[in-house]
Amino acid sequence: MLSQLPLLPVLLPLLGAPACALLRRPLAAWVFSCAVSVLALAAAIALLAATWQQGVLSYALGGWAAPWGIEYRIDLLNALVLLLVSAMGAAVLLGARASVWREIPEHKRTLFFVAYLLCLAGLLGIAATGDAFNLFVFLEISSLATYALVATGRDRRALVAAYNYLVMGTIGATFILIGIGFVYMLTGTLNMADLAQRLPAVGQSRTAFAAYAFIVVGVCLKLALFPLHLWLPGAYTRAPSIVTVFLAATATKVALYVLIRFSFTVFQVEYSILALPLETVFVVLGVVAVFAGSLVAVFEPDLKRGLAYSSVAQVGYMVIGVGLGTVAGLQASLIHLFNHAIMKGTLFMALAAVVLRLGGSTYAQMQGVGRSMPITTACLLLGGLSLIGVPGTAGFISKWYLVTAAADREQWLLVLLILAGSLLTAVYIWRLVETAYLAPRQSPASIAPRALEAPAGLLAVLVVLALANIYFGLDTRLPVQTAGGAANGLLAAVLP
Amino acid sequence: MSTLWLWASDACLLIGSFLLLTGALGFLRFPDFYARIHACGVTETLATGFVLLGLLLRSDDAMPQVKLVLILLFVLFSSPTASHALAKAAWNAGVRPRDNSGKRRVSLPHTDP
Amino acid sequence: MSDSNGLLLASLAIAPLAILGIVLLRSRPNWREGVSVLASIALFAVNIGIYHSLQQGATLSWRSGEILPGLRLELAVEPLGALFALIASFLWLVTVVYAVGYMRGHGEQNQTRFYAFFALSIGCVMGVAFSGNLLTLFLFYEMLSLSTWPLVVHAGNDKARHGGRVYLGVLLGTSIVFFLPAIILTWWSTGSLSFVPGGLFPENTDPRLLSALLVLFVFGVGKAAMMPFHRWLPAAMVAPTPVSALLHAVAVVKAGVFSLVKIGVYVFGLDQLAAVDSREWLLYLAGFTLLAASIVAMQKDNLKARLAYSTVSQLAYVTLGVLLAVPDGVTGSGLHIAMHAFGKITLFFCAGAILVASHKTEVSQLRGLGRQMPFTMAAFLLASLSIAGLPPTGGTWSKWFLMLGTLDTGALVLTAALVVSSLLNIVYLTLIPVRAFWRFDGADEAAAPTEVREAPLACCLAIGVTTAICVALFLFPQPLYELVAQIPLGGG
Amino acid sequence: MDVFSYFNYWVVVVLMMLGFFIVIARGNLVKKLIGLNIFQTSVFILYISAGKVMGGAAPILADGVELYSNPLPHVLILTAIVVGIATTSVGLALVVRIHAAYGTVEEADILEQDATC
């Protein structure tokens, strides 16, 4: 079974989804999905361990060797993303019951879990595959499932958000398809490793340039990099709480992975970052994203939407790291990818609990929530502190690496801007704290009937996620070493 | 022998194409819906028949011939039915034929749409 | 050895344990406060133990696993930290006793939260005091900012919220925008963040980098309240008096100047510090701060605001002492941390006692109060003398060394500034009790409520203890001095 | 002659852009999906054009035929067509729901309704 390891994290949810559809009772579907996602997580953990021991793992699907068949090629980068996505997928699902039962009508619950598993499988498939076209296929699986999940939100605006996401997402995917088509016409292959070998020979052609441009734009649409982020706030805000947790923790992360994979593996770094002015483009767009996203978040009356904009900002940080084009920058970007998933997972999970009990997540509704839901609010606060980058939390590690990476390139202005971005984060997180702890509790009439602490299942997951923020702020070996190894693997060959 | 078949086939194809052209012309130029549907519905069935016949005469394999015959049968069934369905739907929707001056000439029981 | 290291960890662990106890016993106020008192006694005892180990020449330290490559959380005991920890934990004990009286006397809400975060703050202070490298220092420094915020906004009204915003905004802002880059730059250029006697930077470090770093550090440690980043301290005065007393006269502000002393001595090293270009104007900025804050203090009628500006001024003394980069300056700074702590906490205790007993907050209302509250006012008088640096109080010694420092460097302007500031101290602090006792005219008699009596016993007890220590330190400054003299000064 | 060899591709580019234009310029949600359809179909044409070999036969092995067109793009596009219809159907389902919720499928009207509530 060990030789099949690279496939398992993807295969389990992929086949689990149709199997889950055969279950009629929602509770059974939930239990089944949980089991599937936990197994996938176990496989992903084993896979990461195997990657550390054996280096790059290759798995030929259908027994056909690449480039004729489709290959799964797992290096540290893939393994890290797989682990992250499956872990968040499992965690969110485990805590999902109460929230789903509250927000999703009874007859849609089974399908909801099926779509969730499909989305998970799609994202994992993207992260595992070594074939450019296969990536597109799994991208579409996850995207379609995401549109459906977003549309299950209770508000009718969820429908519009899902529709806009669908149009933008499809444009992005089609752009990626065009890009893949171009490189295929240039090289005759779809396998990423094979592409990497064959592209340098034709790398200077205008076709390669156009191909890279289309892929980058397409991926940035999925990544919601400013100014292509327009779909994100609506989708995150209107989607059911659980979906928001899952998407925020995984979807943009996988998109960033795709960006890195195409920029550093398929197109080599000399081409993608150093020869083109993309370094500047990424860094500038990243910085603008940080400030634009954070500023909107500061003035947003709904916390969920505010945090969605904060995601736009955080994507900015990650892209800055990529744009630096150094091992340190890439490592910082990957660390932030990992840590941000945990932070936003915590934050949105806590919001799921808040929405469950209070019916909404505007600041007005959350007044005094610190007293009615102390544990949830404490977790929310922890996630927020981590987002700010307070030392002792995971966010601090991200910021540290990002700033050192910028310092290595002697970009002092960038250092300052990154830290100033943190200050903006502090502003909106503090707005939350004041609302939660200082504002008078809402008048009894407007408070939900049972404004109590969240149910145990959700709360347990939430607490674990919140503590993960601290754990990964103190024991950083897993993200730092894996990200370091991955960054080295991607860049060491070409950079000193 | 084969030349003869080829001639016959060419002739069939030509007739078919010509009929299609007339049908299209009628579709563009005729005054009202029913005349148009008549123009292309009638010619289309016949034209397709000729084209298929022409192709049938050209092929020398059994399998394609069987297929062409089947297509012919299918077209003979479906094309008039489609025209009928269209006309009927139009009638039900309240579309009425016009005379040369463009006025409604016929008024029949189901006037309500 | 291992026992002593256990002591070190214990000093950090007591606060969390205390919080647990406080939260669990939240429905029984007596037990809850009992836990607080017990914890503070235990902490003080532990710190004495640490002091003794240090005196016997033991090195106490603890390291975590690597957090960042080559970087760990490190704890280490050195003389200055031990001094700071001793003072803070002792004053915690005193303050808890005082707080029990104050909070009950004043009928405050949310007392459990108050005691819990109070304990947490002290835990963070211990962390700052015993931190073994810049990263650890920064970690506890930030935690201290965050854990004191709930105490500052304790009242929960708009005024408190506004104060809290300024408080956290300045402290977090400076630490993120100045302090953190300074730390990262240090790491980036030296590859280490450890506290090393004599400093971290190699001889050939770019002087411009050092200049920039010094500026970043001095402004970044916002808790040192260097102008123009001093606004948070007056803003924090919306807190209940015990908080102002312990945290904003002792723990938090001293954590700031303590960090600066540590950075000056162990990151730069006095020799290198003396050569940094930006030191000169920072010195004058410190001089300006101490004068300007004194002048502002004179104009404040609110007693706590006046004390706050006085604190800003006194903190500038310490900063100035470090920046002088001579051994006498550092000795003066170290001593002043201690002396000012006892003096200022007494003053705050008195202010709180006056508030509880007579509900008066403005200086102008205090005339004649000496008759009703003679004990409090006497303590106020002694403590203000200590702040001004006059015998028979401990403040004399620290000011003395600071003066020597300025003379060593030949910066006579600064000497003059110190003298003028001390005179101002007398005007705006010492005159308060003097008026309360003697400038009593009949016009106010009717206004003075006759039923005003001394504050609750717990408060008076606390005031008595700290006042006594102020005086005692004048008579027996030797142990303190010896401890401060152990700071490895490299250049000295 | 080089120009002529690209003519095919250029027409495809024009087709793509026509579809793309409909997607972003039209406010009717159904029309947008139609545009998306055209856009995607045009990309299929690009792929299939890339697989054509002049003088080649359809890639179904037969005796005596040496030159075939490239089967790989065909396979890819078969998959892509399925993806396209899947996207369209999900999009249409959303449109139906939007119509039920808003009573309109014009983007401008929807924005207006959302802005007022």
Next chain:
Amino acid sequence: MLCLLVATAIALIAVRGLLASIMLTSVYGLLSASFFVTMDAVDVAFTEAAVGAGVSPLLLLLTVAIVGRREAASNARRLVVPLLLVTVTGALLIIGTLDMPSFGSPDAPAQTHVAPRYLQQSGDEIGIPNVVTSVLASYRAYDTLGEVLVIFTAGVAVLLALAPAGQGGSARAEPPAPEHLAPHTILQVVSKLLIPFMLLFAFYVQFHGEYGPGGGFQAGVIFASGIILYGLLYGLPTVCRVIPPPVVEVLAAVGALIYGLTGVLSLLAGKNFLDYSALAADPVTGQHIGIIAIELGVGIAVAAVIITIYYAFAGRLHTRED
């Protein structure tokens, strides 16, 4: 051919009114299918004809029947940005084409690198003449599994969006809708004659995919079309009685599972996922069995999902009329 396509697309931009747009879409699909034939892509042409000219206009029509055919005039001021975007994108694409291998050149990398192996060795390795099927079902079988799951996802998504409450998630028909279709006697008679042939043809396409153009996907679409035609003529309730929605939904999942489990079988036999040579002693026979099995899975899943989607839309149509 291409010019016709361009003309259609321009007409699409010019025309206002959704019904005409849908007809043009259908025309566009048919034209591109014809173009695919001239490009030797017969399988693709088949699929595009079924999908581009069949299923997708059908779904569009159903939608328009629900939401109305009117289209508002577009705002002239809103055209500037799209025009700019389109111009930039188009320019980039044109630039991209400048260094491409010439159209139809047999020396292009795409023709010389990976594809030749399929053409030269699939006969020995897989043993079936249709190379497209070989690649689709064996060399890149995993993509096709992904494709099946895409269509399955679409089914799930449509159901999630449109399923009416209280029926266990399935798009069951409403109580009989007004039977305005009743007098269509001629249509009903003719279709009764034709539908069996359509279904038969679907099976032919299903199992003939190895030798000629066709395969599970096309067969599934044709099968579904037959059922949909039946539904259109006899009304949703009738067809729902013949083929109940829950059954179709189960079949969709089963189809996907057949595909997946075929892969799992080869896993259990100790080979890689979807390596059919493990399914029989002789690798080529194994490939045969595998391809038949997965094509069956594809066919079932596709037919079931398309019927499900139809049910969901048609159900909405009836709900609205109530």
